Amino acid sequence: MIREDLADVIYNIAPTETPFMSNAGTGSASQTNHEWQTDGLANAAANKQIEGDDAANLATVATTRLGNYEQISTKVIGVSGTDQAVTNAGRGDELAYQMAKAGKELKRDMEFTLVGQDKFKKAGAAGTARELGTLSSWYGGNIAGTATAANNYSAAANTTWANAAGASGALTGDGLTEKNANGTTRAFTEDLLKAGLKKCFELGGSPDCVMMTASHKQTASGFNGIATNTNNIADKRVIGAVDVYVSDFGEVTFVPNRHQQENRVDILEMDKWELSYLRPFQTKELAKTGDSEKRMILTEYTLTARSPNANYGIFALTA
Numbered sequence: 001m002i003r004e005d006l007a008d009v010i011y012n013i014a015p016t017e018t019p020f021m022s023n024a025g026t027g028s029a030s031q032t033n034h035e036w037q038t039d040g041l042a043n044a045a046a047n048k049q050i051e052g053d054d055a056a057n058l059a060t061v062a063t064t065r066l067g068n069y070e071q072i073s074t075k076v077i078g079v080s081g082t083d084q085a086v087t088n089a090g091r092g093d094e095l096a097y098q099m100a101k102a103g104k105e106l107k108r109d110m111e112f113t114l115v116g117q118d119k120f121k122k123a124g125a126a127g128t129a130r131e132l133g134t135l136s137s138w139y140g141g142n143i144a145g146t147a148t149a150a151n152n153y154s155a156a157a158n159t160t161w162a163n164a165a166g167a168s169g170a171l172t173g174d175g176l177t178e179k180n181a182n183g184t185t186r187a188f189t190e191d192l193l194k195a196g197l198k199k200c201f202e203l204g205g206s207p208d209c210v211m212m213t214a215s216h217k218q219t220a221s222g223f224n225g226i227a228t229n230t231n232n233i234a235d236k237r238v239i240g241a242v243d244v245y246v247s248d249f250g251e252v253t254f255v256p257n258r259h260q261q262e263n264r265v266d267i268l269e270m271d272k273w274e275l276s277y278l279r280p281f282q283t284k285e286l287a288k289t290g291d292s293e294k295r296m297i298l299t300e301y302t303l304t305a306r307s308p309n310a311n312y313g314i315f316a317l318t319a
Helices: 019-023 081-085 094-115 190-202 214-220
Strands: 025-028 033-038 064-069 071-080 209-212 244-247 250-256 265-268 273-285 292-305 312-314
Touching: 019 094, 019 209, 033 292, 064 292, 071 094, 094 273, 094 292, 190 244, 190 265, 190 312, 209 214, 214 250
Parallel strands: 025 273, 209 250
Antiparallel strands: 033 064, 071 292, 209 265, 244 250, 265 312, 273 292
16 A cells, blocks of 8 residues: 655644734733823913013823723633544644644734724623723724814714723714714725824824735835935835835834724824733643643733824725
8 A cells, every 4th residue: 555645744824923913012910900091291382471470380180091901812722632642744742733823823813803803892791701992992093073084984973982092882873893974985095194194193193003904005005105205215115115104204114914904094103002911821721521631822911002192093994
């Protein structure tokens, strides 16, 4: 009998990149409702005083207290005693192989949770899991206002956005979804990008990353940018074409993300985001049930928006 020709290697082309998680900061949490504070400066104004006048206390504004719920994510692997005992093609230890694979899948799940959905935080209840408020629920730049090309929803839907930063509870109408109140979408354009970058700048942000789907990245590569600027082609700083876009407010990097919500583009200042872990990645050995070994990979984490106003979402885009 001719021996089978089975290569002793396993090929897996599934992508494992997690651009948002890889570029965000990391921190710790001590409660299931992780809270933090933000503050700002008073608007600049003409400051002149009368000579010899009495001094009056400055009117101060309290800090803003924000919070997000810790979400538990797990992967459970079970391998029979037989699978551990036999000689497997492409790997030595079946349990170790499956654990490594599950760890990569868990990180992909987290990336999808953070950037692939539009959801407010939820406290959870008996029989209901806690949910963290995803990336797009923290955009201070999208706070309610007059509906224009720079905003993403109709006036009616915009009025629901004022509580987006850390809000919980039901949404009004379409609310925080990939479509506007009229259920329509629009093309991703350079004008929309410029308007978002301008909004971030006006609110004090300095965005450095624009995260998008592969199709939106192809669209962005055709943007004209500031054609009169000269940049070094060797380091790919071709205006509005490859990796770095030179805007009126500084350079931003276009980053394609496989897990990105398909109708949204995110304008981000990456050092203003943090993954706060109540329980970092850990492996737990579960009780044996018969002739098998079971392991759980677990993490409990949330998303901290250190400065919501530094970021902006372009919603309701054609996929």
